[in-house]
Amino acid sequence: MTAFTVWKFDSPDGADRAAHVLTRAASEGMVKILDHAVVSWPPGEARPTTRHSHDETVRGTGWGAFWGVLVGALFFVPVVGGVAGAAIGALAKATEDTGITKEQLQTIRTEVTEGTSALFVVTEAGDLDRLGERFHGLSKKLIATNLTDAERAVLLDTFGGR
Numbered sequence: 001m002t003a004f005t006v007w008k009f010d011s012p013d014g015a016d017r018a019a020h021v022l023t024r025a026a027s028e029g030m031v032k033i034l035d036h037a038v039v040s041w042p043p044g045e046a047r048p049t050t051r052h053s054h055d056e057t058v059r060g061t062g063w064g065a066f067w068g069v070l071v072g073a074l075f076f077v078p079v080v081g082g083v084a085g086a087a088i089g090a091l092a093k094a095t096e097d098t099g100i101t102k103e104q105l106q107t108i109r110t111e112v113t114e115g116t117s118a119l120f121v122v123t124e125a126g127d128l129d130r131l132g133e134r135f136h137g138l139s140k141k142l143i144a145t146n147l148t149d150a151e152r153a154v155l156l157d158t159f160g161g162r
Contacts (some may be wrong), residue, residue, distance in 0.1 A: 015117035031126030
């Protein structure tokens with residue numbers, strides 16, 4: 001099953017550190033990463049910076065376009081009531097096939113703020129127990145996923161981040 005997750009970190013470089021842990025684990029066969037993106041918002045900056053990777057070249061182009069639309073609509077549209085609401089509504093329509101809801105998009109937009117970072121990741125198959133061990137010690141919070149409630153509970157039990 002393909003899983004989309006967004007993890008928030010309380011520092012601008014936390015998501016980047018987590019991405020390195022994740023890619024190292026993938027190189028050891030613990031998880032298959034389809035693609036991932038890091039959003040970092042250093043203090044004093046007007047907007048976050050985004051970096052995405054093409055982890056799986058077959059699907060990388062599609063996910064790259066997805067990251068551009070997702071991050072652009074979430075963080076680069078002016079935060080003006082109706083405009084922001086319309087942008088999130090349009091984005092929710094565009095992402096409905098991925099299982100990402102409008103509420104999750106709103107949560108991502110409000111949670112990722114100046115001084116924080118987020119790791120957006122799409123994975124398939126993984127050894128959750130071994131992978132979870134790698135993520136212990138990283139201060140993180142799961143803010144969005146397309147997983148069912150039961151799958152989300154297992155993920156949180158394994159990785160923490162409630």
